[in-house]
């Protein structure tokens with residue numbers, strides 16, 4: 001069952017009956033996919049209308065659950081054949097991992113088929129000699145880490161969502177995590193890639209070749225680095241060769257609570273100025289502390305306005321020595337509460353204040369809307385002040401979480417549209433000002449969650465049309481027909497320019 | 510939306526519960542039905558998204574596809590363990606299933622048959638035994654004629670003999686311990702329904718183990734606790750069976766009341782523990798809680814227990830069929846935690862700790878250990894295909910450990926896992942293993 005398409009506002013595609021397109025394609029898909037791999041019931045389409053964001057639901061036309069790379073190739077070839085013989089129709093496809101994305105990257109566009117990687121969960125080969133692993137991209141980040149943990153190794157990028165997000169999603173969004181301050185984000189840990197490109201052919205980049213052998217010293221043009229972070233717009237990444245990092249012998253986790261956010265921000269600058277290289281520096285402020293305290297009974301007093309978490313790791317002597325110095329530094333800023341631990345269980349408890357943050361927001365309001373700003377570290381205090389002013393102006397409940405070490409701020413608005421009818425509109429207005437604030441502080445729009453649909457219209461604040469067109473040209477090299485996760489990242493206006501045929505159609509209609 | 514059927518439900522409360530779900534997806538990899546199908550509708554997040562329609566958006570009734578997704582849920586509660594936001598998934602699902610009288614499993618011929626089975630077979634030892642024998646006959650036929658279509662994808666091996674256990678009887682501990690006469694040291698053990706029929710040996714072993722750690726055991730003439738009926742949506746029947754069951758949970762010795770009740774079937778324990786109207790004097794334990802070496806409660810001193818376990822080399826080896834085992838020989842074992850133990854009661858690590866004490870046992874890490882095996886009450890009967898997929902996945906993970914012995918503490922898990930493993934594997938209840946080691 002399909003919905004009839006009406007004229008789409010965003011791309012201006014003329015009225016076509018989605019029914020016809022999909023019936024044709026469905027027939028093709030049924031030739032090589034089983035019934036339970038093709039989801040076309042309205043209930044199913046609704047289930048895939050969103051990822052972890054909630055502001056831009058959009059139902060796909062179809063959802064497919066392939067089980068093999070060949071099936072993905074066949075799907076994309078069928079789409080390509082259809083598009084070639086029926087201009088100007090453009091059926092597109094969108095890869096979906098676990099749908100934990102926060103920028104709407106895995107959502108459908110107007111004529112999109114979602115291709116889920118949920119069945120690609122094999123860890124193909126762990127090479128303990130070279131500390132690399134070859135995985136299918138539907139493998140969950142934390143699952144991979146469980147597999148290699150016994151050998152004292154880990155895949156270092158550790159987004160807070162690691163218990164659910166997939167390697168494919170990490171690669172597409174160039175995910176970061178609390179320990180990436182020291183270890184680097186995903187791009188630094190991907191050595192090679194197998195990708196089904198938008199013509200349905202298999203491509204191999206980096207150290208991986210078509211026999212799935214790898215040559216760890218390959219020195220070609222680093223195309224892997226381009227694919228990482230391309231948000232699924234170059235094709236569907238089906239396998240990834242990843243670097244594994246040895247786990248450190250010891251660690252020390254410090255948690256300190258402060259009465260004012262400024263002290264906390266200054267402390268961060270101080271730590272970095274002094275040349276410490278902690279594995280993580282994270283802070284959580286005001287309403288966020290309140291929410292988390294309430295959710296997990298962490299016992300912070302009401303005066304606490306900011307909590308900082310600092311973790312150092314390495315060999316024991318080093319950790320102890322640095323730990324002592326860090327303690328002195330932290331105490332200079334008069335914390336209300338201070339705790340340090342080397343006990344793994346206690347460490348988890350201390351981390352709760354950070355890792356449990358997002359989920360705890362559910363206790364305050366059913367929805368949260370999160371931004372992913374990066375500003376120069378020295379501008380963090382200005383950014384926090386500006387954010388507070390914007391929240392006040394629009395009467396919004398603001399909670400900030402910061403990867404303070406690299407200036408990555410996650411402001412969150414907590415809201416309940418069922419109780420407050422105009423809140424979504426106010427958030428949209430506030431978003432605009434937040435983006436402007438960020439740009440005025442020489443910041444960027446996304447640290448780790450990607451641009452997706454969420455921030456595409458703000459790209460123009462940061463990049464000129466010329467710059468964006470250059471990026472699009474790069475994209476065209478990989479996806480000349482513009483069918484792999486289209487209408488994301490770049491403002492729709494720009495997307496349309498590259499989408500010339502459709503523009504023509506639009507002119508006609 | 511809400512109608513008369515939901516009259517007793519407080520909508521505000523339900524809204525608050527559903528609001529706690531922030532759609533983060535953290536629960537996806539914990540869910541057996543999602544792992545097996547990769548379908549969002551078969552994930553906790555997906556199910557909650559559908560339930561949201563009922564609670565928040567005023568939908569009258571769910572579509573058939575949606576109902577089917579809810580019906581696919583095993584009720585294993587792994588999602589509640591995984592959820593950082595504390596979503597009360599089970600309650601919300603229960604709410605949505607209130608419309609279930611309309612679901613096909615509750616209607617028509619099969620619904621009727623099911624209800625009769627819950628009502629008459631489960632509480633009746635004679636009928637249960639007949640069912641057990643017919644399962645055996647079916648197994649035998651399957652073995653002779655392997656090409657026959659399977660009616661039921663469950664074939665417990667049923668290899669041990671059925672030995673009747675007298676009810677309303679005492680089984681005293683013969684351990685020579687200080688204060689052994691203290692009535693506090695008596696526990697009540699219920700025979701239940703499925704366990705006694707299919708794994709009756711486990712009861713005998715449980716009594717041995719309890720006696721060995723210094724407890725006297727009283728076995729009342731109780732019947733099915735109602736968990737199976739309730740978990741299948743037959744709430745009224747389940748409630749009645751539970752009340753009858755609870756009436757049997759009290760006895761006295763020399764005028765002193767005995768109120769410690771022990772369960773060796775995690776499903777029953779979890780179900781009874783969550784009752785709202787329990788007699789406050791009743792103390793409910795899963796047998797694992799009495800064997801927790803980090804929180805030892807039994808009359809036998811912990812040091813003695815540990816010693817017995819550590820030195821039980823030759824007994825252990827002969828239990829595993831390694832009769833002439835040389836001194837260096839050891840045996841690989843893996844452990845599958847029953848959902849009703851880990852997710853429902855939060856009891857973890859007890860048996861692993863004991864297995865680690867056994868010097869000649871290598872405890873092999875089971876991948877996806879806390880993922881349900883697909884047994885879940887009568888799930889195999891209602892959703893045979895999905896139960897089979899989930900069972901196969903569990904079996905594959907077990908085979909990857911290279912251990913040939915699987916320890917698990919719930920009759921449902923035992924039969925489901927047995928059914929999916931090759932013949933040379935053995936599934937053992939921890940009581941059976943411990944009875945062999947301790948006595």
Ligand SMILES: Cc1cc2nc3c(=O)[nH]c(=O)nc-3n(C[C@H](O)[C@H](O)[C@H](O)COP(=O)(O)OP(=O)(O)OC[C@H]3O[C@@H](n4cnc5c(N)ncnc54)[C@H](O)[C@@H]3O)c2cc1C
Pocket residue numbers: 051052094095096097098099100101102104105106107117137138158159160161164165166167168169170171172173174175176177178231232233235236237238358359448449485532533534
């Ligand atoms: C509570 C919470 C906390 C989070 N914390 C962090 C954090 O600390 N750091 C961080 O970086 N992110 C974080 N995220 C965001 C998110 O988890 C990451 O972006 C993650 O990498 C997405 O993975 P996924 O498998 O869910 O991808 P999805 O959401 O399914 O997809 C995300 C994008 O990747 C594309 N994609 C997915 N798989 C493939 C593939 N195989 N080939 C090509 N394209 C593909 C999709 O098309 C889409 O554009 C958080 C999210 C939540 C809900």
Ligand code: SF4
Pocket residue numbers: 359529530531532533534535536537553554557588591592593594595596
């Ligand atoms: S149930 Fe919990 S873990 Fe699952 S999506 Fe909702 S909030 Fe996240």
Ligand code: SF4
Pocket residue numbers: 539540541542543551552553556581582583584585586587588589598
């Ligand atoms: S109870 Fe088990 S099967 Fe049901 S949604 Fe939760 S994890 Fe999945």
